[in-house]
Amino acid sequence: MRSRTILKDRLEKDAVICAEGYLFELERRGYLQAGAFVPEVVLEHPEAVIQLHREFLRAGSDVMVAFTYYAHREKMRLIGKEDLIEDLQKSALRMARQVAGEGKDNAILIAGNICNTNIYDQNDAATHLEVRKMFDEQVVWAAEENVDFIIAETIAHHGEAKLALQAILDVGLEAVVSLVGHGEGRLRDGYSLVDSCLELEQMGATVVGMNCNRGPATMMPLVEEIRRAVDCHVAAIPVPYRTTRAYPTFQSLEDPGCNCIPDNRPFPVALDPFTCNRYEMALFARKAYQAGIRFIGVCCGAGPHHIRSIAEAMGRTPEASKYSPDMTKHYALGNDPKLKKVNQVFAEQRKL
Ligand SMILES: [Zn+2]
Numbered sequence: 001m002r003s004r005t006i007l008k009d010r011l012e013k014d015a016v017i018c019a020e021g022y023l024f025e026l027e028r029r030g031y032l033q034a035g036a037f038v039p040e041v042v043l044e045h046p047e048a049v050i051q052l053h054r055e056f057l058r059a060g061s062d063v064m065v066a067f068t069y070y071a072h073r074e075k076m077r078l079i080g081k082e083d084l085i086e087d088l089q090k091s092a093l094r095m096a097r098q099v100a101g102e103g104k105d106n107a108i109l110i111a112g113n114i115c116n117t118n119i120y121d122q123n124d125a126a127t128h129l130e131v132r133k134m135f136d137e138q139v140v141w142a143a144e145e146n147v148d149f150i151i152a153e154t155i156a157h158h159g160e161a162k163l164a165l166q167a168i169l170d171v172g173l174e175a176v177v178s179l180v181g182h183g184e185g186r187l188r189d190g191y192s193l194v195d196s197c198l199e200l201e202q203m204g205a206t207v208v209g210m211n212c213n214r215g216p217a218t219m220m221p222l223v224e225e226i227r228r229a230v231d232c233h234v235a236a237i238p239v240p241y242r243t244t245r246a247y248p249t250f251q252s253l254e255d256p257g258c259n260c261i262p263d264n265r266p267f268p269v270a271l272d273p274f275t276c277n278r279y280e281m282a283l284f285a286r287k288a289y290q291a292g293i294r295f296i297g298v299c300c301g302a303g304p305h306h307i308r309s310i311a312e313a314m315g316r317t318p319e320a321s322k323y324s325p326d327m328t329k330h331y332a333l334g335n336d337p338k339l340k341k342v343n344q345v346f347a348e349q350r351k352l
Contacts, residue, residue, distance in 0.1 A: 007148060007206050008206050010109065011206075016294060017296055019056035019065070021302030022039070024300040025303065026048060027268075031048045034268055038079050040079075040081070042067055042092045043088055046091065049092070053095060058320040060308055060310070060311025061311075062107070063110070065113050066142070066147065067095070068088075068089050069153070072114070072134050073137070074117050089138060089141045096110050097110050097145065097146070109149070112145075114142075115152070115155070117130075122159055135152075135168075139167045142173070143173060147173065149175065149176060149206065150174075152165060153177075153180075155178070156179070159189055166203070175204070175205050175206055175207070176206065177208050185222060193226055197209070197230050198230060207232065207235050207295045208232060208234060213239060213250055214239065215238050215241040215242055215276060216283075216287075218245070220287060223288070233294050236284075236295070236296055237297040240276040240306050241301055250274070250301075253266050255270065258270070278305050281306040283313075285309075285313045312324065332346060332347040
């Protein structure tokens with residue numbers, strides 16, 4: 001059995017890189033349906049989930065996050081498959097453990113994952129009980145599968161975040177609680193992100209912070225504020241999209257360069273032209289690290305190339321770095337003496 005402060009201990013030593021975004025990536029690959037966004041792929045195409053875990057592992061993720069995002073009871077009810085919930089959740093947890101075991105020196109952390117329930121209503125106490133029940137069954141399964149810690153993510157209500165955190169603490173595990181700041185940058189029940197994080201820290205969260213829906217540019221100022229306010233570790237897990245002050249979230253982005261998107265809303269499946277490149281994600285990771293943020297990752301839209309760039313920005317050389325770009329041998333842009341000069345001249349004349 002690993003130590004009860006395994007995550008905190010790791011964060012005291014170095015950054016912990018956490019690849020997320022399984023939902024978007026498996027949708028893009030044709031294994032998951034946008035809309036309901038339920039990860040039935042775990043049961044229907046386990047090989048696809050395992051493959052993506054492996055790609056994130058090779059790219060340098062320190063954590064294998066069990067793909068149980070949106071596999072909670074409310075979502076399973078929505079698609080009429082509540083009977084599959086336990087099988088799906090446990091299968092996802094075992095896949096994360098299997099691939100973590102392929103990492104070197106038993107160093108890869110395994111995280112359980114609970115998330116926004118979409119039924120929490122601050123004015124309806126009955127929903128609070130129901131939400132707690134949903135969290136409870138999931139954290140028990142995660143604890144039974146011996147995860148190292150649990151991430152409660154994409155939570156937009158302070159009240160719901162507290163319920164998630166308490167459920168995790170009650171099974172004796174460390175918790176990462178990461179909040180989503182919608183357009184106004186506040187939680188839906190009126191709390192500021194900072195006030196919420198301060199209370200979550202007091203309750204016993206190991207890490208507090210933010211994930212999803214904001215790109216690096218519009219998440220950084222908010223997580224920096226959280227970093228300045230709390231004493232515990234902070235998470236920054238943006239989406240890799242170029243959100244701006246005018247369009248602070250990926251749901252709000254508009255694409256004036258394209259008139260063929262249904263409802264004219266690029267979210268969620270036409271965000272391609274807004275994607276941050278690997279250099280932008282490396283820059284984000286360096287900035288976050290310099291600000292004192294140690295739990296660093298990428299959410300919906302993440303690809304293994306983003307994770308590898310972040311790992312390299314942290315001074316690491318994950319297995320996939322073997323294939324990081326080396327343009328010296330490019331036929332026209334390179335400078336290797338074995339290359340044909342005529343092509344380099346062609347490129348120098350900017351005719352490529
Ligand atoms: Zn996300």
